[in-house]
Amino acid sequence: MLTKEEYLDLYERSLNGDCSPEELIRLQQYEDDxxxxxxxxxxxxxxxxxxxxxxxxxxxxxxxxxxxxxxxxxxxxxxxxxxxxxxxxxxxxxxxxxxxxxxxxxxxxxxxxxxTPATNKAVLILSDGTEVELNKATEGQIAAQGNTTVNKSGNGQLVYQLTDKPPTTSLAVFNTLAIPRGGQYNLTLPDGSKIWLNAASKLRFPTQFTGKERMVELEGEAYFEVAHNQQQPFVVKVKGMQVEVLGTHFNVMAYADEASINTTLLEGKVRLRNEGTAAVILNPGQEGVFTGSKGFKVNKADIEQVMSWKNxxxxxxxxxxxxxxxxxxxxxxxxxxxxxxxxxxxxxxxxxxxxxxxxxxxxxxxxxxxxxxxxxxxxxxxx
The missing domain is CATH 3.55.50.30 (Phage tail protein beta-alpha-beta fold)
Structure with a gap:
């Protein structure tokens, strides 16, 4: 009986064509066992x-x-x-x-x-409360919200695009993208920012960004690739804290059944701020862990593990x-x-x-x- 080390050596050499006939027989006998x-x-x-x-x-x-x-x-x-x-x-x-x-x-x-594993499915909740099951919707324009069109451009992709029409109201129009357990979905916001939403997550966002900042609200987990706009910072609001960025790539995990909110930075720079006054700055490769009353802790991030869900x-x-x-x-x-x-x-x-x-x-x-x-x-x- 071969040891695992002997098997590995024979197997690798067989792939390269370096085994003798006798060794190939031993390898075959071992596999037959x-x-x-x-x-x-x-x-x-x-x-x-x-x-x-x-x-x-x-x-x-x-x-x-x-x-x-x-x-x-x-x-x-x-x-x-x-x-x-x-x-x-x-x-x-x-x-x-x-x-x-x-x-x-x-x-x-x-x-x-x-x-079976999760599929591309989500429910889009429009400003008037109408719910659209995206996995059942056909490709193309599925709604108009203010001066923004909502388009399903492909499997698991939702895209918001501004039109040339003037806004019909000065009030912000909000949509919510809700991902059930067993689902996932991608979203492109009207500013070009891209968001990947994991299962059991929800994102509330305006159909057009106005004012001094671009703010969205997250429950669950999402990966963000934010379009750069120095005059209009991007803010992700999660339970008890905010992630503030100009343009960067980062992941936020904020499930209700997890003990902490974890923000992992891949590219750029972000500021994490709680509802009080505490704030920390993350550099690429760092993870900010927020545990409520215990505040923030900054660790070296395991990028491969954090991004595994998206990959x-x-x-x-x-x-x-x-x-x-x-x-x-x-x-x-x-x-x-x-x-x-x-x-x-x-x-x-x-x-x-x-x-x-x-x-x-x-x-x-x-x-x-x-x-x-x-x-x-x-x-x-x-x-």
Whole structure:
């Protein structure tokens, strides 16, 4: 029986055509031992099956699985290290998988039903209270708000455009874009600023920016690419605080069920201000954490993890199980229950957000520390 180090060495050399006939036989025999070989399987599916099976034999800590940083290890080693916590890294980059991992369901039969991932869906609430289900709306202009047209330009994209018509009222006209659990949507404001909204989020905004500032109100999570306008700063108002910018790229996570509001800056500069007088300045690569009465704390940001939702991945870096399950609840529109008191478990690794929920849960279950049951739109955590 090969060790995982010997298998990695043989596998990598086989990809490069450097294995002897005898070594190729050893490699094939090792893969056959997993009982995963199926003539109908593609090479990609076979590799995933092998890596998933290897995870069961890698030793791990009882409560917290600590893995080496993926950028600091060789590509092949990274595969097995990340699989130790039930997730996949390939070739130093995150790769999206399109094929199902049927073998996992066989290994964890407690998961009997499946739930599909989120799609581009949202409800647009116009100034008069009219609600438009955007996933059912056809492309093109769907409304006119003041001197602004509202257009659905493509799958998951809503665009506001100013017209040459004079405003019909001097009062600000507000719209709200509401993203349900199990949804996501993109929005372009009339000033050209672009916003990506995560599941279970809501954004209230004027259909035309007037006055000294461009203010929007956020619940949930969104990534902003703000159009620069030095004369009219952009302000994101969230519960208990404000994010003030001129033109920059940043992410705000402000879910009601999270303990803090996290603002992460990718480009430019922002000022965070609470409802009192406290304020902090963020530079690129920093994260401002606001916890209400405890004020602000500035940390070095894990940009890759923060932006994973927008880039189509779950990335967990020693993240506790309850936090992971909150993300799963929002993305898959499913309720979470715990069969008993939860152990303090943490996981590290990555998987595509566009997998069905069973594939995400089975990856976690392969650690041997937790199990799940799915029934009637509810996931029960058993550990």
């Amino acid at each position: 997993f009982c995963f070989s199926d003539d109908a399987d593609s090479d990609e599916v076979l590799k995933e099956k092998i890596y998933n099976r290897l995870s069961a034999s890698i030793s791990r800590e009882e409560n917290v699985k600590r893995l080496f940083p993926w950028k600091a290890v060789a590509a092949a080693a990274a595969v097995l290290l990340m699989v130790a916590s039930g997730f996949l890294y390939f070739n130093g980059r995150l790769q999206q998988r399109n094929k199902p991992l049927a073998v996992i369901a066989e290994k964890t039969p407690v998961i009997k039903r499946d739930i 189509g991945y779950f990335i967990f870096n020693d993240e506790d199980l309850t936090s992971i399950m909150r993300k799963i609840s929002r993305w898959y529109n499913v309720d979470i229950e715990y069969s008993s008191g939860t152990k303090k478990l943490s996981f590290a690794g990555s998987i595509s957000r566009f997998k069905n929920v069973t594939e995400v849960l089975n990856m976690l279950a392969l650690t041997g520390t937790v199990q799940f049951k799915i029934e009637a739109g509810k996931i029960t955590v058993i550990n």
